[in-house]
Amino acid sequence: GAVVSQHPSRVICKSGTSVKIECRSLDFQATTMFWYRQFPKQSLMLMATSNEGSKATYEQGVEKDKFLINHASLTLSTLTVTSAHPEDSSFYICSARDIRDRVSNQPQHFGDGTRLSIL
Amino acid sequence: QKEVEQDPGPLSVPEGAIVSLNCTYSNSAFQYFMWYRQYSRKGPELLMYTYSSGNKEDGRFTAQVDKSSKYISLFIRDSQPSDSATYLCAMSAYSYGQNFVFGPGTRLSVLP
Numbered sequence: 628g629a630v631v632s633q634h635p636s637r638v639i640c641k642s643g644t645s646v647k648i649e650c651r652s653l654d655f656q657a658t659t660m661f662w663y664r665q666f667p668k669q670s671l672m673l674m675a676t677s678n679e680g681s682k683a684t685y686e687q688g689v690e691k692d693k694f695l696i697n698h699a700s701l702t703l704s705t706l707t708v709t710s711a712h713p714e715d716s717s718f719y720i721c722s723a724r725d726i727r728d729r730v731s732n733q734p735q736h737f738g739d740g741t742r743l744s745i746l
Numbered sequence: 747q748k749e750v751e752q753d754p755g756p757l758s759v760p761e762g763a764i765v766s767l768n769c770t771y772s773n774s775a776f777q778y779f780m781w782y783r784q785y786s787r788k789g790p791e792l793l794m795y796t797y798s799s800g801n802k803e804d805g806r807f808t809a810q811v812d813k814s815s816k817y818i819s820l821f822i823r824d825s826q827p828s829d830s831a832t833y834l835c836a837m838s839a840y841s842y843g844q845n846f847v848f849g850p851g852t853r854l855s856v857l858p
Contacts (some may be wrong), residue, residue, distance in 0.1 A: 629790075633789070659844070661844075668754070668851075668853075669850060669851075670834060670848040670849060670851055671790070671848045672836070672848075676844075715766040718787075720789045722789075724843050724844070728843060730844055732778075732841050732843060733842060733843060734780055734792050734795055734842040734843055735842075735843055735844075736792075737782075737789035737790045737791070737792075738790045739788050739789045739791050740787070740788065742787065744758070
């Protein structure tokens with residue numbers, strides 16, 4: 628089946644650091660990738676939609692200068708949390724749509740998430 | 747009122763029990779419905795997806811949608827300890843692949 632790989636799985640860093648999280652589709656091409664944030668015991672909240680070769684679309688309330696998204700290829704999207712602070716600590720999850728699935732209307736494939744802890 | 751509501755649990759059942767997990771929603775435009783399973787510290791894993799009203803069965807899992815009541819269910823037969831996870835419903839008015847809303851999830855524990 629379709630595999631989405633996220634790296635790193637765990638990050639612990641000091642306040643003020645910028646952190647980059649990678650999301651790769653391993654066996655399919657993804658024109659669209661999504662970034663979610665999940666706080667403990669809460670559901671996933673969509674942060675932004677990333678389209679290959681164009682600017683990401685951010686959800687209301689998400690700071691685009693804080694959460695930089697780059698989707699430079701059909702298999703890779705990156706989320707950079709700039710100048711991270713303790714309140715940015717969360718579980719970040721990406722998902723991807725197979726380029727062929729838009730036609731057949733199949734659900735997204737999710738990565739295993741990145742647990743970010745800012746000290 | 748939240749757009750999608752789900753009892754957070756935890757729901758504890760003995761091994762072999764039939765589990766019923768439910769979501770209610772307020773947006774009558776939703777017509778694409780999904781169930782995901784999320785193990786601790788992992789991303790969601792798609793279990794089932796259904797369109798509009800009706801039932802769909804896959805192995806031990808059955809998904810039901812009642813659009814008139816704005817209510818969806820996931821049934822797990824012969825539950826196993828490996829089914830212990832958080833179950834998230836998700837739904838969309840447009841497609842399975844985009845613009846969908848997740849429920850908060852129900853934590854399930856199946857006791858051996």
